[in-house]
Amino acid sequence: MYTEKVMDHFRNPRNVGEIPDADGVGTVGNPVCGDMMTIFIKVKENRIVDIKFKTFGCGAAVATSSMITELAKEKPLDEAMKITRNDVADSLGGLPPIKMHCSNLAADALHEAIKDFEKKMRGNKK
Numbered sequence: 001m002y003t004e005k006v007m008d009h010f011r012n013p014r015n016v017g018e019i020p021d022a023d024g025v026g027t028v029g030n031p032v033c034g035d036m037m038t039i040f041i042k043v044k045e046n047r048i049v050d051i052k053f054k055t056f057g058c059g060a061a062v063a064t065s066s067m068i069t070e071l072a073k074e075k076p077l078d079e080a081m082k083i084t085r086n087d088v089a090d091s092l093g094g095l096p097p098i099k100m101h102c103s104n105l106a107a108d109a110l111h112e113a114i115k116d117f118e119k120k121m122r123g124n125k126k
Contacts (some may be wrong), residue, residue: 022052041114
């Protein structure tokens with residue numbers, strides 16, 4: 001049902017945890033399945049220099065959270081905003097159709113963290 005890459009990211013998730021002084025935080029959830037994801041980012045010179053996640057959910061939710069952090073780390077913010085749910089699923093070697101919503105959540109959580117950072121930056125310029 002799951003690819004070996006999905007199972008690896010589930011069993012050995014990368015970048016798990018929280019960044020207490022994060023520059024941006026994005027939290028999303030799917031009430032249908034109960035998955036909740038929070039992505040924390042540290043930004044320096046418009047580049048994601050650190051990224052962590054906390055996820056409550058199924059194996060696919062953990063794997064997609066782990067993969068999105070790998071895809072976004074060290075990327076400029078504009079590139080990270082272009083990471084799609086299909087990028088996440090493809091990087092994991094595919095997901096069962098019933099679990100594709102997990103890749104949506106991972107991409108959405110990353111995008112929300114970046115938007116949160118940008119909103120804070122606009123607020124600091126006033």
